Each structure stands twice: as structure tokens, then as C-alpha cells.
Amino acid sequence: MTMSYMPSEKILKNYADVLVNFALGGGKGINKGDVVRVSCSESAKPLYIAVCNAIVDSGGHVISNYGPDDEHGDKRRNISVSRHFYEHAKPHQLDFFPKKYLKGLVDEMDHSLFILAEKDPHALKGVDGKKIMRRGLALKPFMDWRHEKEWNNKFTWTIALYGTPAMAKEAGLSEKEYWDQIIKACFLDEKNPIAKWKGVYRDIEKYRSRMNKLSPCVDRLHAVGPDMDLWIKLGEKRSWLAGSGRNIPSFEIFTSPDWRGTNGWIKFNQPLYRYSNKITGIELEFKDGLVVKSKAKTNEKLLKEMIATKGANRIGEYSLTDKRHSRITKFMAETLFDENMGGPCGNTHLALGMSYRDTFAGDVSKLTRKQAEALGFNDSSVHTDIISTTRRTVTAHLKSGKTKVIYKDGKFVL
Numbered sequence: 574m575t576m577s578y579m580p581s582e583k584i585l586k587n588y589a590d591v592l593v594n595f596a597l598g599g600g601k602g603i604n605k606g607d608v609v610r611v612s613c614s615e616s617a618k619p620l621y622i623a624v625c626n627a628i629v630d631s632g633g634h635v636i637s638n639y640g641p642d643d644e645h646g647d648k649r650r651n652i653s654v655s656r657h658f659y660e661h662a663k664p665h666q667l668d669f670f671p672k673k674y675l676k677g678l679v680d681e682m683d684h685s686l687f688i689l690a691e692k693d694p695h696a697l698k699g700v701d702g703k704k705i706m707r708r709g710l711a712l713k714p715f716m717d718w719r720h721e722k723e724w725n726n727k728f729t730w731t732i733a734l735y736g737t738p739a740m741a742k743e744a745g746l747s748e749k750e751y752w753d754q755i756i757k758a759c760f761l762d763e764k765n766p767i768a769k770w771k772g773v774y775r776d777i778e779k780y781r782s783r784m785n786k787l788s789p790c791v792d793r794l795h796a797v798g799p800d801m802d803l804w805i806k807l808g809e810k811r812s813w814l815a816g817s818g819r820n821i822p823s824f825e826i827f828t829s830p831d832w833r834g835t836n837g838w839i840k841f842n843q844p845l846y847r848y849s850n851k852i853t854g855i856e857l858e859f860k861d862g863l864v865v866k867s868k869a870k871t872n873e874k875l876l877k878e879m880i881a882t883k884g885a886n887r888i889g890e891y892s893l894t895d896k897r898h899s900r901i902t903k904f905m906a907e908t909l910f911d912e913n914m915g916g917p918c919g920n921t922h923l924a925l926g927m928s929y930r931d932t933f934a935g936d937v938s939k940l941t942r943k944q945a946e947a948l949g950f951n952d953s954s955v956h957t958d959i960i961s962t963t964r965r966t967v968t969a970h971l972k973s974g975k976t977k978v979i980y981k982d983g984k985f986v987l
Contacts, residue, residue, distance in 0.1 A: 800963045832862045
């Protein structure tokens with residue numbers, strides 16, 4: 574499928590500038606001599622080139638992780654490296670972990686920049702979910718090493734989206750409409766996109782700091798709406814994070830609560846795209862921190878396999894997006910954008926699986942695994958964001974017995 578719409582050179586240059594000179598480095602950009610690993614598939618070649626050039630222009634070094642697109646193919650020919658792997662790999666291949674290579678890579682790189690672009694969003698459709706989970710488990714140390722380096726302030730990362738014809742089609746948009754959402758969401762049409770981002774992050778910071786001021790006084794949060802009645806225990810020594818450049822775009826304010834205190838139910842009106850499958854109509858019920866009931870209208874089996882993965886039946890993140898910050902108005906069939914959608918009711922998402930340990934209100938580099946566990950931070954090889962854009966009111970129940978509404982009508986109100 575050829576691209577009939579192509580973003581202009583100016584837009585691509587702005588995009589690369591935002592990613593390299595703003596998103597990486599936690600909103601500060603890269604420094605001279607920094608090493609950036611750039612991961613991307615063939616479909617995103619125009620942005621890949623712009624990003625690599627921007628890194629060189631900023632005095633950095635590129636480690637390339639550039640590969641072919643994955644496509645579903647048919648019975649006669651398999652045109653996906655990933656699909657062939659999952660269909661034919663033996664157990665020892667699924668479990669293979671190139672330790673020396675990946676440890677060297679983590680030691681070498683200062684930043685990671687990942688460009689999402691799918692030529693075929695259904696490339697892995699029908700592949701055994703258990704094999705995908707098993708591979709994720711095998712590669713978990715690679716993720717753990719990066720986290721450790723990040724907690725020591727020696728590593729940053731960002732993820733961005735490059736629109737393809739198939740992704741636009743999946744979202745029910747024309748390629749131009751799809752790219753319009755990307756351009757607007759990332760402020761690429763602004764005269765100075767980076768200055769605009771900094772302004773928006775200053776505004777988000779106002780609400781984040783108010784949430785953090787309140788945090789030590791909060792026992793539980795209660796999210797109520799037509800699609801949810803959910804209690805979340807915030808937990809001790811928690812802070813809320815936002816605006817670190819980790820995702821572009823990102824407008825959310827989020828934390829990783831104490832997983833043990835999640836109770837109630839929630840429905841999600843947005844589909845989840847995971848492992849080339851679309852899971853719709855997800856409903857979850859929690860009791861004392863664990864998912865006790867899960868269902869979905871489509872691909873329920875995959876949802877249940879995912880939840881059966883170690884630690885994936887617990888909450889790892891709770892997030893709210895204020896509709897005043899996000900310019901995303903359309904469904905994009907990609908979590909990176911969908912979890913940041915604005916719209917009339919704002920956005921809430923929660924993640925099953927791994928907690929973000931850097932939401933610890935203290936020096937995370939000194940937090941041991943045992944201490945994190947005792948505080949109710951969850952560990953898992955998966956972290957799956959599921960999204961709702963329906964109406965909700967979130968009330969903080971304080972340790973003093975008082976209550977305070979913190980989020981209503983798609984906006985933070987504290």
C-alpha cells in the first residue's frame with residue numbers, strides 16, 4: 574500500500590526537532606556526544622532520516638535499530654519476520670536472551686527513541702498469545718536494566734507515531750485526517766513547537782504539583798461514572814508524574830498506586846490494540862487488588878492470556894488526562910494517542926501489569942526491590958494501558974475522613 578499523503582519536510586523537521594531536542598533528556602534534549610538508539614521499521618523511513626539527521630546536528634551519535642515492516646502475508650508466502658518467528662520458533666528460541674549484547678547496548682546508549690509505524694496492524698493476528706507473553710518474559714532483564722539506568726538519571730527514552738495508510742484505515746480516517754491529528758497533537762504546525770510544548774507542560778505542572786501536595790493526605794481515590802465504580806488505594810510515598818517527554822504526545826498525569834487496594838469494576842469504551850489484535854468491550858472487576866473477573870466482546874481469550882501472565886492481574890498505573898491540554902479529538906487505533914485523547918469527558922486509563930517505580934516519592938535509585946514490593950509497587954513483564962473516555966468524577970478520600978473532588982467533567986478541579 575503506497576502512501577498517498579506525505580507530511581511536508583517542514584513537518585518532519587519539526588517532529589524530529591521535538592523528539593531529539595525536547596522529548597529526550599526529560600524535556601531538555603540531548604547533549605553533545607550522547608548516544609541515541611533509534612528504533613523504527615521501513616514504513617517510517619522519512620521520519621527516521623529526519624531524526625537521525627537531527628541527532629547528528631545536535632552533536633549526538635546514532636545506534637540504528639532499523640528493520641523491515643511486518644505484514645500478515647498469506648499461506649503461500651510469509652512476509653513478516655516476527656510472524657515467522659512466533660509460528661516456527663522452538664521453546665529454546667522463544668527463551669533466548671542475548672545477554673552480553675543487550676547489556677552492552679544498555680551500557681552504551683544514553684537515550685532510546687522508538688518510532689511506531691505499522692504497515693499492517695494485523696501482522697500477528699492469530700499468533701498464539703502464550704508465545705508472545707513467553708518471549709516478553711525472556712526479554713524482561715533488558716527492560717529492567719534500562720529502568721535501573723533511568724532511575725539513576727543516566728537514561729531517557731521517548732516514543733512517537735508515524736502514520737501509515739493501514740493505521741489510518743484502522744482508525745476509520747483518511748491518511749490526511751490521521752496525520753492532521755498527529756500534527757495537531759504534537760504542535761508541529763506551531764511556529765515554535767518546542768516553546769509550545771514547554772508552555773503546555775508548565776500548565777500541566779500546576780495540576781501535577783497540586784496533586785502531589787495532596788498525595789500524603791490521600792487514602793483512596795473513588796472514580797464513579799456510568800462505566801465505573803472503582804476504588805484505588807494511592808499508597809504511601811507516592812508522587813504523580815507528567816510532562817517528562819517520555820511519550821510524544823503526552824498530556825496525562827499518572828501514578829502507580831498500591832495495587833493491593835484496588836476494588837470495584839470498570840468498563841472501557843475504547844478498544845485495545847495488542848499484539849496485532851483488537852480487543853473490544855473490555856470489562857474488569859477487582860477484589861483486594863486482583864482481577865477476579867474479566868471479559869471482552871472480541872478477543873477475550875487473548876485478554877485472559879495476558880491477565881494470566883505473572884503480575885498482569887494487578888494494576889500498575891492510574892492516569893487522568895485533562896481535556897484542556899490535549900488537541901487529540903479522534904480515535905487513532907494506537908494507545909500512544911488514544912490514552913492522551915481530550916474530548917468532552919477527558920480520558921482515564923489504567924494499566925495492568927508493571928508499576929512505574931519512579932512514582933515513588935523519594936530517591937528511586939535507592940529503592941530496593943523488597944522495599945518497592947512492601948509499598949505495593951507491582952512487577953510484571955507486561956504493562957497494558959486500557960482506556961475510557963466516558964464521564965467520571967474522581968474523589969479523593971483523605972486520611973482525615975474528609976473528601977475532595979479532584980477531577981470532574983474532563984478536568985482537574987483542585
